[in-house]
Amino acid sequence: MGSEFVALSLPPILIGCLAAVACALPGNFLLLRRQALIGDAISHVVLPGIVVAFLLTGMVSTWPMMLGAAGAALVAVALIQIVQRVGRIEPGAAMGVVFTTMFAGGVLLLEQSDTSNVHLDVQHALYGNLESLIWLDATGWHSLLDPEALAWLPPELTRMAVVAALVALFIAALWRPLAISTFDEGFARTIGIPVTLLGLALVVVSAMAAVAAFDAVGSIIVIAMFICPPAAARLMTDRLATQVWISAGLALVSAVLGYVLAGYGPLWLGADDAVSAAGMIATVSGLILGGAALFGPKRRGQSG
Amino acid sequence: MTQAAAMMSPLPSEQASAAVPLPLKVRGMTVSYGATPAVFSADMDIAPGAMTAIIGPNGAGKSTLLKATLGIIPRLSGQVEVFGQPLDRVRARIAYVPQRASVDWDFPTRALDVVEMGLYRQLGLLGRLTRQHRSLARDCLDRVGMADFAGRQIGQLSGGQQQRVFLARALAQGADLYMLDEPFAGVDAATEKAIIDVLKSLKDEGRTILAVHHDLSTVPDYFDNVFIINRSPVAAGPVATAFTETALQSAYGGRLATGLLDQLFPSAGPAPMPQPFPTLDA
Numbered sequence: 001m002g003s004e005f006v007a008l009s010l011p012p013i014l015i016g017c018l019a020a021v022a023c024a025l026p027g028n029f030l031l032l033r034r035q036a037l038i039g040d041a042i043s044h045v046v047l048p049g050i051v052v053a054f055l056l057t058g059m060v061s062t063w064p065m066m067l068g069a070a071g072a073a074l075v076a077v078a079l080i081q082i083v084q085r086v087g088r089i090e091p092g093a094a095m096g097v098v099f100t101t102m103f104a105g106g107v108l109l110l111e112q113s114d115t116s117n118v119h120l121d122v123q124h125a126l127y128g129n130l131e132s133l134i135w136l137d138a139t140g141w142h143s144l145l146d147p148e149a150l151a152w153l154p155p156e157l158t159r160m161a162v163v164a165a166l167v168a169l170f171i172a173a174l175w176r177p178l179a180i181s182t183f184d185e186g187f188a189r190t191i192g193i194p195v196t197l198l199g200l201a202l203v204v205v206s207a208m209a210a211v212a213a214f215d216a217v218g219s220i221i222v223i224a225m226f227i228c229p230p231a232a233a234r235l236m237t238d239r240l241a242t243q244v245w246i247s248a249g250l251a252l253v254s255a256v257l258g259y260v261l262a263g264y265g266p267l268w269l270g271a272d273d274a275v276s277a278a279g280m281i282a283t284v285s286g287l288i289l290g291g292a293a294l295f296g297p298k299r300r301g302q303s304g
Numbered sequence: 305m306t307q308a309a310a311m312m313s314p315l316p317s318e319q320a321s322a323a324v325p326l327p328l329k330v331r332g333m334t335v336s337y338g339a340t341p342a343v344f345s346a347d348m349d350i351a352p353g354a355m356t357a358i359i360g361p362n363g364a365g366k367s368t369l370l371k372a373t374l375g376i377i378p379r380l381s382g383q384v385e386v387f388g389q390p391l392d393r394v395r396a397r398i399a400y401v402p403q404r405a406s407v408d409w410d411f412p413t414r415a416l417d418v419v420e421m422g423l424y425r426q427l428g429l430l431g432r433l434t435r436q437h438r439s440l441a442r443d444c445l446d447r448v449g450m451a452d453f454a455g456r457q458i459g460q461l462s463g464g465q466q467q468r469v470f471l472a473r474a475l476a477q478g479a480d481l482y483m484l485d486e487p488f489a490g491v492d493a494a495t496e497k498a499i500i501d502v503l504k505s506l507k508d509e510g511r512t513i514l515a516v517h518h519d520l521s522t523v524p525d526y527f528d529n530v531f532i533i534n535r536s537p538v539a540a541g542p543v544a545t546a547f548t549e550t551a552l553q554s555a556y557g558g559r560l561a562t563g564l565l566d567q568l569f570p571s572a573g574p575a576p577m578p579q580p581f582p583t584l585d586a
Contacts, residue, residue, distance in 0.1 A: 032411060176429065180421050184407045186376045190400040191424050191477075192392070238457035240412045298412075298457075 003140040011135045011154050013259050016221070016281055018157075019213035020251035022164040023225035025171050026206040028244050031230045032182050037092060038203060039226025041099035042210040043219040045076035047106030050211075055113055066211055073207035076102055077200070130217045130259070130277045133157070156216040163212040170205045171244070174198065179240055217278050224282035225251055232289040235296030254285035325388025327352050327481045327512040328373070333382030335365070335372040341380070342368045344536045350481075353510045355503060356529040357517040361556045364534045366516040367403065367485050374400055374483065386481065396425050399479035401470045403486050409459045415469045416454040419444050422476030444475040449498045464495030471499055482506060484515040488522075500526055520564060523547055 023039065030036050049072025053064040076098050083094040137143065137152040144150070171178065181188035181195045188195050206226070213222045233246035258281030263274045293299065328350035335343040343365035350356055358366045372379040375391055386394045399422070419441040420433065427433060445451050448468040458466060467487060474482055482503070488496050503513050503526075517523065523530060523543060530547045532538040532555045539551035549569045552560060 032408075173429070176424060176427070179413075180424060183411045183413065183418075183421070184402060186371065186374075186402045186406055187400055187421070187473075189376045190374045190395065190398060192395045193424075234412060238412050239414065239417075243412050 003138065006141055006143055007136060007138040008134050009259070009263070010138075011157055012130045012133050012277065013256060015133055015154070015157050015160050015216050016130060016255035016259055016277065017252050018160040018164040019209075019217045019221060020225045020229070020255040020281065020285075021248050022160065022167045022209040023206075023213055023222055024229040024247045024251035025167050025244065026202060026209060027226035028230040028233070028240075028247055029171075029178055029182050029202055030206060030226060031234065032240075033199075033202075035091075035203075036227050036231075037095050039206060039210060040223045041076060041080070041095050042073050042203075042207045043214055043222040043226075044099040044103035044106075045072050046207070046211050046214060047103050048072055048109055049075075049106075050215075051106050051109040051113060055109070065215065066208070069211035069214070070204065070207055072102065073204070073211075077203055131263075131274070133216065160212055160216055163208055167205055167209050170201070174201075178202065217281075220282045221278050224285045225254070228282075228285035228289045229254065232285075232292035232296070235292040235298055238298050250285070250288055254281050254288060258282070258284040324352070325385065326350060327387060328514065329385040329388075330369075330373055331383045333369065333372060333384075334380045335368050335377065335382075336380050337368075341535065343372065343533070346382070346533065346537050348373075348531055348537065348540065350512060350514050350531075351529060352512050353507065354528040355507055355513040355515070355526065356531055357515055357523055357527040358531045358533060359517055359520065359523065359555075360533040360538070361559055364555070366533060369533065370483055370485055370514075370516055374398070376400075396477075397480045399474035399477040399482050401474045401482070401484040401487055403489065404463060404467050404470065406485075409461075409466060411458065413458055414454065415445060415450060415456050415458055415461065415465075415472075416441055418458060418469050419472045419476050422473040425477070441472075441476055444472040445469070447475055448472045448502055462492070464491035467491050468495055468498060471502060475502070480511050482511060482513045482515075484513070486516050486518060488517065488519060520552070520560075521567065524568070 027036070027039055030038050046069035049068035049070070050065045051068075052072075053068025056068075057064045079098045079102075080091070080094045083089065083097055084091055087094065133154040133156050135143075135149075135153055137149040139149070177188065177193045177198055180191075181193050181198055185195055210219075210222045210226070213225070229247040229250040230243070232250055233243045236246055237243050259277045261284065262277040262280035265280070266273060266275055326349055328348065330346060330348040333343055333346040333348070334341050342363075346365075346369055348369070358369065360366050368377065371377045372382070373384050375384075384391050387397060391398075416438075420437065422444070423433070423437055423441065427437070442451065442454060445454055448471050450465060450468050450472060453461060453465060453469075458469060461469065471484075471487065474484075484503075487499055487503075491499070503515075507513060507528075515527075517527070524547065527543055529540070529542055531540045532546065532551050534555040538555040539546045539548070547568075549565055552565070552568075
């Protein structure tokens with residue numbers, strides 16, 4: 001049991017947890033800035049970036065794909081601004097236009113390019129391949145202390161851990177200016193906070209989290225984790241720091257519970273196959289948000 | 305070194321007064337949102353240790369002038385000097401109170417947290433908030449009569465209370481120049497009194513106050529100077545000389561109620577004849 005768990009379940013659970021937290025943390029600020037859809041937008045627009053990076057380098061490797069995705073995210077941010085200014089339409093609509101167009105472009109590129117020999121397709125883009133991120137060298141819990149086995153951990157795990165750490169560091173280090181400029185942008189400018197730069201940095205960090213998570217677990221989790229845990233946490237507290245901690249906790253709960261339910265839930269119900277872990281994690285986070293909306297102590301209009 | 309030299313050499317009074325720069329000096333400020341400028345070629349000098357009101361009709365560019373001066377919105381042209389220096393060098397000496405409606409009061413934060421935002425320049429990026437900082441923030445809340453609401457989520461405060469929290473945040477900044485955008489808009493009478501008392505005590509401490517203001521009837525009571533604008537400056541100076549019927553007519557055109565003008569300038573214009581006995585043969 002132990003060896004099977006460590007080899008087959010522990011890596012995907014850890015990756016799911018790290019991806020969920022990495023997206024939920026910046027999601028708090030995006031939500032309060034009424035930019036929650038940016039997470040959605042990013043996870044879609046990175047597709048053409050990743051495909052272009054693949055076409056240029058001919059391989060599915062991390063850093064070119066990360067660069068391609070980051071480039072696509074920046075192009076999208078610029079396009080959203082342009083559509084907003086030139087078309088004089090509201091930000092949400094501009095975002096909607098840009099990210100669906102870029103995602104569609106990515107799908108076309110993907111179809112036209114020869115990616116049949118690598119694991120890169122539309123389904124992968126949506127659901128990721130969480131269940132396949134296994135650690136075959138593990139023979140039990142003691143493998144966690146065995147350098148030889150550790151060397152063969154799924155690379156997604158290391159990458160996701162690095163990205164999650166960077167996201168957490170960004171938010172911790174810039175906590176104060178982030179909070180002030182999110183609440184009161186005009187005031188933030190007058191006390192010398194580089195508001196525009198900071199907003200851009202937040203988008204770039206979110207993009208980084210989205211891209212890393214997208215590669216490991218697919219865009220469904222990314223979209224859900226940017227919005228659901230922060231939105232649910234907001235309904236449970238009236239303090240920003242508490243909200244961010246709760247959102248991280250809810251992200252972890254969604255990831256673990258979602259993975260377990262996807263793997264064992266259908267069996268408990270008598271079905272034969274497991275369901276998509278990514279889909280179940282997103283569903284659980286949605287249910288948590290629903291619960292918070294119904295029973296959260298800080299619902300709008302709720303006093304005390 | 306130059307400072308020491310200047311202090312040692314006795315200066316003629318004229319040069320000495322020139323050596324003390326104005327709290328705020330704006331030259332040739334033009335701001336545009338679209339094709340037509342919202343503020344056109346405005347010069348503004350703000351006198352030290354006084355309260356100045358920026359007044360003008362709706363859409364006259366009052367807030368725009370304030371925001372462009374502070375670099376919150378971009379300007380097409382114009383120079384700004386604060387205490388004789390570029391804005392970026394003296395940000396610590398400026399406190400800005402935005403319009404209340406400009407932020408989302410549903411933000412997950414308490415009144416005291418908002419006041420502590422005023423300590424940002426003191427604390428820096430990673431400085432720890434000490435007990436002294438916290439008690440300073442509480443003192444500021446106390447000064448605007450909001451000590452009992454420190455732990456209240458800001459969305460649960462009334463409009464007037466929210467405005468007072470904003471003022472407390474400005475107090476926490478410990479600035480020399482206070483710039484307020486419509487501090488009395490939509491507040492209750494008690495709040496208006498609390499705010500004006502605080503502003504007057506700031507003035508008594510020698511600080512400079514500049515406020516966008518819309519209630520003409522309180523201008524003479526509250527302010528020392530006025531800056532009247534309708535896209536371009538119309539008149540500026542002490543209330544006694546610049547706040548005239550002519551200047552207001554020129555800025556507001558026909559949008560002023562005559563009753564208000566009569567109330568503000570009882571001597572000007574034909575005073576209504578007292579008619580103790582209604583006559584029938586009119």
